[in-house]
Amino acid sequence: MVGIIGTGVIAEAHLKAYLALPDRCQVVALCDIFPEKAQGLKEKYGLDAAEVYGDYDEMLKRPDISLVSVCTPPFTHLPASTACMRAGKHVLVEKPMALSLAECDEMIAVQKETNTYLGVVCQNRFTRENQILKALIDSKTAGRVLFGQVESFWYRGHSYYDLWWRGTWEKEGGGCTINHGVHQIDLLNWIMGPPETVTAVLANAAHDNAETEDLSAAILTYKSGAVVTLAVNLVTHGQYQRLAFQCEKAGISSPYQVRSSRSTDTGFPVDDPETVAELEKVRESIPKLERESHEAQIERVISFMEKGEIHSEDSADGRVALEVITAIYQSGFTKSTVRLPLGKDSLLYDKNGINENGTLAAEIRRNLSDVKNKGSVLAEKESTSAGYIRLSYQR
Numbered sequence: 071m072v073g074i075i076g077t078g079v080i081a082e083a084h085l086k087a088y089l090a091l092p093d094r095c096q097v098v099a100l101c102d103i104f105p106e107k108a109q110g111l112k113e114k115y116g117l118d119a120a121e122v123y124g125d126y127d128e129m130l131k132r133p134d135i136s137l138v139s140v141c142t143p144p145f146t147h148l149p150a151s152t153a154c155m156r157a158g159k160h161v162l163v164e165k166p167m168a169l170s171l172a173e174c175d176e177m178i179a180v181q182k183e184t185n186t187y188l189g190v191v192c193q194n195r196f197t198r199e200n201q202i203l204k205a206l207i208d209s210k211t212a213g214r215v216l217f218g219q220v221e222s223f224w225y226r227g228h229s230y231y232d233l234w235w236r237g238t239w240e241k242e243g244g245g246c247t248i249n250h251g252v253h254q255i256d257l258l259n260w261i262m263g264p265p266e267t268v269t270a271v272l273a274n275a276a277h278d279n280a281e282t283e284d285l286s287a288a289i290l291t292y293k294s295g296a297v298v299t300l301a302v303n304l305v306t307h308g309q310y311q312r313l314a315f316q317c318e319k320a321g322i323s324s325p326y327q328v329r330s331s332r333s334t335d336t337g338f339p340v341d342d343p344e345t346v347a348e349l350e351k352v353r354e355s356i357p358k359l360e361r362e363s364h365e366a367q368i369e370r371v372i373s374f375m376e377k378g379e380i381h382s383e384d385s386a387d388g389r390v391a392l393e394v395i396t397a398i399y400q401s402g403f404t405k406s407t408v409r410l411p412l413g414k415d416s417l418l419y420d421k422n423g424i425n426e427n428g429t430l431a432a433e434i435r436r437n438l439s440d441v442k443n444k445g446s447v448l449a450e451k452e453s454t455s456a457g458y459i460r461l462s463y464q465r
């Protein structure tokens with residue numbers, strides 16, 4: 071039996087995934103601090119047997135619930151997930167895993183202590199395009215990765231940041247890097263492993279109602295010698311996502327594209343159709359997916375539970391994504407290169423690093439363009455039952 075905490079935008083993706091597995095699970099509880107939102111979801115999907123809760127502690131008293139989807143804003147991921155695990159429930163928490171590495175470590179510690187499953191949503195690993203990319207790189211058919219380009223290019227208008235928790239270091243943990251870039255960063259880590267160093271720039275180009283960045287550009291270096299440029303922003307017309315790797319023998323991208331050049335005697339390139347054909351063969355050997363995205367990830371969790379497996383290593387993936395994000399923030403704030411791994415002694419290990427370090431916070435605000443009056447704007451943010459804020463602030 072399944073419960074969902076937080077019944078806003080992304081909860082529907084979880085709900086649809088559970089509903090696609092009717093013989094294997096049932097959603098019996100929906101919880102939101104605005105219970106009318108949970109009630110609305112219940113009615114929309116005709117979930118007659120589901121109970122609505124306004125407080126997750128009440129919901130977690132139910133012994134029949136074994137899995138909980140945590141679909142609340144990032145600042146609640148730690149308390150909600152740990153409450154679930156302490157109540158003996160397995161957890162699938164939405165990205166980003168938490169606000170800070172300290173919070174991730176606390177969640178992982180509780181997971182170990184309670185011997186429960188803790189997974190972080192990484193639905194883009196479960197798409198055919200990205201599975202093909204990973205399989206092609208893993209096959210080494212194209213040789214070693216020399217250079218990568220990761221693009222997480224979105225378009226979000228000014229009013230996107232009217233939602234009460236978005237655009238704040240305190241509640242969202244950052245801007246587009248942690249919220250949008252996290253997907254491509256997770257894929258990059260999945261394919262390349264963690265980088266050795268990160269050098270980044272942060273900016274706020276077009277959202278002066280957010281105190282966080284809406285643009286980041288980073289250069290990542292790897293032990294193998296590979297270099298990756300990673301760019302995230304919310305100002306791209308016709309938004310798109312791309313990962314591209316230039317390997318020794320071919321360039322491979324998701325969305326799928328393969329190109330291969332080899333050198334002539336003079337060093338100038340000619341096409342290499344043989345390598346392309348070899349890569350095509352690997353591509354064709356990759357099975358089609360029965361399910362994709364949230365549905366596939368949720369099916370995987372249900373399968374573990376059916377087999378009584380815990381797969382405690384899954385929670386580490388959410389932490390590594392946050393580690394790269396934290397390194398991007400630290401590098402952007404301090405204008406220096408940051409070396410991974412990041413542990414307890416790192417500047418932004420816990421959220422005090424961002425929220426309470428006065429000099430750093432001032433520096434962040436100075437670095438981001440035109441965010442004056444931010445403090446008073448954020449103080450006026452107030453949640454309503456629709457989840458949207460009322461702002462007296464005028465652009």
Ligand SMILES: NC(=O)c1ccc[n+]([C@@H]2O[C@H](COP(=O)([O-])OP(=O)(O)OC[C@H]3O[C@@H](n4cnc5c(N)ncnc54)[C@H](O)[C@@H]3O)[C@@H](O)[C@H]2O)c1
Nearest residue numbers: 076077078079080101102103141142143144146164165166
């Ligand atoms: N995987 C994806 O592609 C994807 C897409 C969108 C959002 N997200 C993530 O999902 C999470 C939620 O985002 P959203 O867009 O659905 O936000 P949302 O604001 O639409 O929904 C969040 C809901 O949680 C409720 N809530 C807040 N605190 C709560 C608490 N303590 N107990 C119970 N309910 C509480 C809010 O009232 C709201 O209804 C975020 O972490 C976000 O980054 C993931």
